[in-house]
Amino acid sequence: MSPSLQQFLNKQDPGGTFSSLCILPKATQCEALESGEKIVMLLRRHIATNLWWILLAFFLIFVPLFLPLLPVISLLPANYLFVLILFWYALVIAFAFEQFVMWFFSVNIVTDDRVIDVDFYGLLFKHVSVADLDKIEDVNYFQKGVLGSFFNFGDVLIQTAAEITEFVFEEAPNPDRVTKILSELIQEEKKEKMKGQIT
């Protein structure tokens, strides 16, 4: 990575472990990385996209208060009600945890050489796509909806000349900043290639 690019990246807000946009994240490794490859940017969906399940989990916490109002439930002995409430809270915790890890681990990684898209679908299904930076032809983004405009997130579209012709960083935070960093990296990669530094 050239000093000017390094300087440009150092000026960016690095973000924390739970941020949806981390620049040069520390102590972070991905199994898809090759030796010597460095993570430049790690993206998740904007944190505001988690609002729906946080609110839902919050409301589900209060559901047991209304259980005795149901005729069938009100006839159950206390020990049955106790187990039912315990089970309910176990389900709510599991739901919230599942949603959180899905958000946390479904990432888009930009390294100094490649773009890696890791998606998890439900339990035990994952999809990993990779494209070289020098194969990227065009990067653009679009923002949609009220939430996207309000919280400043949108989809970053990456057109490539590789087998997978399009990458989408869905609901990425600060899409303008992401696009700018990606463009800088692509330019750098193309310059290096022209200089014949890449074998």
Next chain:
Amino acid sequence: MIDTIVNSGFLFAVKTFLLVLLSLFVVFSAIVVRQVQLMNNVLTVPVSGGFKFISFALLVFAIGVFLVALVTL
């Protein structure tokens, strides 16, 4: 009224239903433990151990609720 319900086998049906659901939940929690392990392999972060701990805690909680149901119902 409650005696009628107990005699009709309603409580037995509820107990069986709850135990089946809870055993399925234990299996689900075990899958979540495995899923978190796989996710940690894909992306290793400083808090990976925390996720592992929470997934195990969820499994222990699920087994605990199942055992409570088995004993108290």
